[in-house]
Amino acid sequence: MEKNTASMKKRQKIGNFFTYVVLIIISIIWLFPFFGLLMQSFRSYDPAVEYGGMVDYIIPKTFSLDNYRFLFSGQTNFWRWYGNTLIIAVSVSILQTIIILCVSYALSRMRFRGRTFLMRSWLILGMFPGFLTMICLYFLLSTMGLTQSGAVPGLILVSVASSGMGYYVCKGYFDTLPIALDEAARIDGASRARIFFIMTIPLSKPIIIYTALVAFMAPWCDYVFASYVAFGEDKSYNVAVAMTRWVWTNDYQGYFTRFCAGGILIAVPVTLLFMFLQKYYVEGVTGGAVKG
Amino acid sequence: MKFLKGAGSVFANIGSTFARGDWKTKLSYLLFGFGPLLRGQTVTGLAYLVCEALFIVYMVFFGAKYVSKFTTLGTVETTKVHRVTTYGDNSFLILLFSLLTISLIIAVAVIWYLNICENKKEEALLREGKKLPSNRQVLGSFLDGNFDKTLLTVPVIGIFVFTVLPILFMICVAFTNYDKTHTPPGKLFTWVGLSNFRELFGIGGGSEFSSTFFQVLLWTLVWAFFATFLDYFLGMAVAILINRKGIKFKKLWRTILVITIAVPQFVSLLYVMKMFANDGLINGYLMKWGWIKSPIPFWTNPTLAQITIIVVNIWIGIPYMMLIATGLLMNIPEELYESARIDGASPFQMFKSITLPYMLFVTGPFLLTQFTGNLNNFNVIYLLTQGKPQSMSLSNNAGRTDLLVTWLYKMTINDSNYKMAAVIGIMVFVVTAVISLVVYNMLPSVKDEGGFQ
Numbered sequence: 118m119e120k121n122t123a124s125m126k127k128r129q130k131i132g133n134f135f136t137y138v139v140l141i142i143i144s145i146i147w148l149f150p151f152f153g154l155l156m157q158s159f160r161s162y163d164p165a166v167e168y169g170g171m172v173d174y175i176i177p178k179t180f181s182l183d184n185y186r187f188l189f190s191g192q193t194n195f196w197r198w199y200g201n202t203l204i205i206a207v208s209v210s211i212l213q214t215i216i217i218l219c220v221s222y223a224l225s226r227m228r229f230r231g232r233t234f235l236m237r238s239w240l241i242l243g244m245f246p247g248f249l250t251m252i253c254l255y256f257l258l259s260t261m262g263l264t265q266s267g268a269v270p271g272l273i274l275v276s277v278a279s280s281g282m283g284y285y286v287c288k289g290y291f292d293t294l295p296i297a298l299d300e301a302a303r304i305d306g307a308s309r310a311r312i313f314f315i316m317t318i319p320l321s322k323p324i325i326i327y328t329a330l331v332a333f334m335a336p337w338c339d340y341v342f343a344s345y346v347a348f349g350e351d352k353s354y355n356v357a358v359a360m361t362r363w364v365w366t367n368d369y370q371g372y373f374t375r376f377c378a379g380g381i382l383i384a385v386p387v388t389l390l391f392m393f394l395q396k397y398y399v400e401g402v403t404g405g406a407v408k409g
Numbered sequence: 410m411k412f413l414k415g416a417g418s419v420f421a422n423i424g425s426t427f428a429r430g431d432w433k434t435k436l437s438y439l440l441f442g443f444g445p446l447l448r449g450q451t452v453t454g455l456a457y458l459v460c461e462a463l464f465i466v467y468m469v470f471f472g473a474k475y476v477s478k479f480t481t482l483g484t485v486e487t488t489k490v491h492r493v494t495t496y497g498d499n500s501f502l503i504l505l506f507s508l509l510t511i512s513l514i515i516a517v518a519v520i521w522y523l524n525i526c527e528n529k530k531e532e533a534l535l536r537e538g539k540k541l542p543s544n545r546q547v548l549g550s551f552l553d554g555n556f557d558k559t560l561l562t563v564p565v566i567g568i569f570v571f572t573v574l575p576i577l578f579m580i581c582v583a584f585t586n587y588d589k590t591h592t593p594p595g596k597l598f599t600w601v602g603l604s605n606f607r608e609l610f611g612i613g614g615g616s617e618f619s620s621t622f623f624q625v626l627l628w629t630l631v632w633a634f635f636a637t638f639l640d641y642f643l644g645m646a647v648a649i650l651i652n653r654k655g656i657k658f659k660k661l662w663r664t665i666l667v668i669t670i671a672v673p674q675f676v677s678l679l680y681v682m683k684m685f686a687n688d689g690l691i692n693g694y695l696m697k698w699g700w701i702k703s704p705i706p707f708w709t710n711p712t713l714a715q716i717t718i719i720v721v722n723i724w725i726g727i728p729y730m731m732l733i734a735t736g737l738l739m740n741i742p743e744e745l746y747e748s749a750r751i752d753g754a755s756p757f758q759m760f761k762s763i764t765l766p767y768m769l770f771v772t773g774p775f776l777l778t779q780f781t782g783n784l785n786n787f788n789v790i791y792l793l794t795q796g797k798p799q800s801m802s803l804s805n806n807a808g809r810t811d812l813l814v815t816w817l818y819k820m821t822i823n824d825s826n827y828k829m830a831a832v833i834g835i836m837v838f839v840v841t842a843v844i845s846l847v848v849y850n851m852l853p854s855v856k857d858e859g860g861f862q
Contacts, residue, residue: 133655140650144665147724151668153690154680171683173693216567219560227557235565242572244841246785246814249834250575251821253505257571278571281564308549309556337673338788341818357675361792364679373683380676391671392664402729403736406775 154384158184158377169374184378194351194359195379201269202336202355202383208273210333213280217328218321220281222313225291226299239282251345258346268347272355275342276335286405290324291317327401330394337387356383419522426529434528441521444528448535452544457524464517472510479507482585482599501593504585508577512569583831592825605832617804618829624803626840628715629812632790633783635719636726641776643723644730645768649760651731652738663735666728674725678792681721682708709798711809718810722789733775734768741767773852780848781841785814805829813837 153175160177162169167178188195223229224236254275258264263271294317302312318325337357344358351359360379363372391398427435433444442457478484483498534541542550551559583605585591591598611619651662669677684690685707692704707717741764749759769776790796796811796819803809806823807816813833820830 129655133653136650136653136656140656140662143647144662147665147669147728150677150681150684151672153684154676171686171688173688173690173697175690216564220564223557223560229557235561239568241842242568242576244781244838244845245576246817246834246837248787248814248818248821249579249831249837250572251818252827253575253578254571256501256505257575275571278567281561281568282572308553310552310559313556313560334673338675340675340792341787345822357673361675361679364683377680380680384672384676387673388668388671392667395664395667398670399732399736403733406733406737406772 151384154377154380157374158381160184160374162187162372162374169372171373184375185382187375188379188382194354197352198354198356198359199383201353202357204269205272205276205339205355206333206336209276209280209336210329212273212277213283213332214325214329216277216280217284217287218318218325220284221287221291222317224284225288226296226317227309243282248341251342254342255345264346265348265350266353268343268350268353271346272336272339272343275346276332276339280332286401287321287324287328289404290321294320323397323400326394326397330391330398331401334387334391337383422529423522423525426525430528430532434525434532437524437528441524442527445531448531448541450531450541450544450547452547453527457520457527460517460520464513467513468510472506472513475503475506476510478503479511480600483597486597487595496594498597499593500585500587500591500598504581505574505578508574508581512574512577579831579834582827583835585828587827587831588829589825605828609829609832609836621803621805621807622833622836625807625811625813625816626836628810629784629840632715632719632812633780633786636722636783636786637776637780639719639723640726640730641772641779644727645734645764647727648731648734648738649764652735663731666731669725669728670732674788675792678721678725678789681724682793685717685721708794711798711800714794714798714810718790718793721793722786725789733772737768737771738764770853774849777845777848777852781845784812784841784844785837786812787814787818790815791818813840 156175156177159180159182160169160172161167161179161181161183163181163183166181166183169184187193224232255264258267258271258275261267261271261274263274298316299312302316303309307315336355339355340357340361343355344361347353347355347358356379360376360383363376363379366372427438430444433447437444440458441461442454444454445451445457446454478498482500483503485497487497488495531541584600584602585598586601586604587598590596607613608616608618609622647666650656651659656662686692687704687706687709691707692701695701696704706713708714745763746759749763754762790810790812794808794810796808796815798810799806799808803811805816805826806819811819814837817830817833817837820826820833
């Protein structure tokens, strides 16, 4: 018997050893691109020092801050693009959260005529690909003067306007809050609005943070619609549109390393914020996945 | 059947209310909210009346001239004589505003019906000798009994203007000849019936478009299948590894993986794209080490590009699945594993008969949304390959790694081929809807809700 447990322990040790090996390999694969990005951002684009295009080594021969200097120098609209994206992300995050909370509360707590019709039709609408309606949205925005130089408010408007359809996760959360609380408050004479503001919202901190975080992250990757709406107006680009251009144009002009530096400047604050709120994200994602 | 019954009762209600109602109610059939106004319900009455007035103004000054041309989408061409351009009809505006007007007519019809119901309700209350609610009470109800209307008004209007109306518009465009040779305001476009769909399916002579469509559709389905299931199983495997007893630094391993979710995709994907390029890091090192003579064409060889995309997507997808699986795996009762171990089950057997069934049961709907999401996974494809490599056997700019959505995007942006883009959009909808319906009804968690409890 003793021999048996000893062999089992040994086997577990070997198993753990292999698990560690696999996990370390996985970590290397997952971190490698980010390590590369960071290293390349320190390579100078100045031909006198090094080379700014694609190279076949990862550690720069000389570390320099040329790329960062270039971004800070104001030769391009980099900070403008950064500001645009930040404005879009913050506004979308706030407005979208408000709208999703309103819709989720109404659908979760109130029973009214057309409720199932509303949910079914939104489900069906969600099956149409988003880019289908691009030209029509562009027209709607341009009649309001919200394209090209007005692209930033235009992008905010479009992302916020349809956000009510993304209520699933939040409604799922509201459904788990005990309805008895609401009923007790109603017996005490509180109105629906009062219950919503005084009780439901304070109880929903995790889901509010999750909704706001997801809404905040999305505009940083918004390439398609942003490039269409802001087309040709450098000052209203967001980072994704402007910097994708750097990668797709010419490597040999040294824009590749500048892209890496810009990428680092964008990724670091967003990543830190995400890591900081990671707990809420995991809760929301897991809850959403189980409910579907 | 249910719908017909409902419609029947609505008409019966309209008729009987008119027959039984007093003169105030009868007048309300013409002038919205007239009854409530005369009965002292100023707020309700005014709201109805304002709706009617706005609608009439809208129709007279705006709606009528568009909706009257809806059947032809305009007949007067824009002409240019001696540098003077005389603008004719604009088919785009006619189609869009006609749809808007038709929707408003339906909305006003509903308001008219609600106005009748309101009259009926008030009459019934008065007949019973009860008092009507005061204006204050009516307004207050929007924070209480009618709070849903307050909450939903803005979202519903937003979704109507920026989602429903554009989708209706594009569905209509699929039945027109709107493309780069028919672009308003210079040119008119008009209804062409089903001819775009005939081209899509190659009815009446197999067209290039049709064969391209089926090839792109096939790749879209293959991609969605691999992207969903590889990520699912590998992500679960990683989660199981990290959850193993005796493994330390669990949090660290998870955090390393989660970085891929946190970093904006356009940064990480564009860098990864460059890594696999012909002059990129991977080829560079492989050549330096002398393992290969010429660069591996990760993005230019069609099959290799498809494989690389799926592999890169695993890099993106595993962390999500790992996060979800981690939480769920902890919910499986430890006793199940204990008793299996006593019975002498191997780890693989335990996975097959405990872990996997549980996970499939719980995450069924999630898998479905992942699959439909991958059908429309624009970012990964577009940032990595933009659908390239191009191929001679595909027409209309489609490339070997194009999904239906990226192809649709290219058709809109590069070719202004709006009519076919609209057709493709409808096909994406059909594919998504059919898969969702079929799979949803097959899901164990739908068929048998309490199965695992």
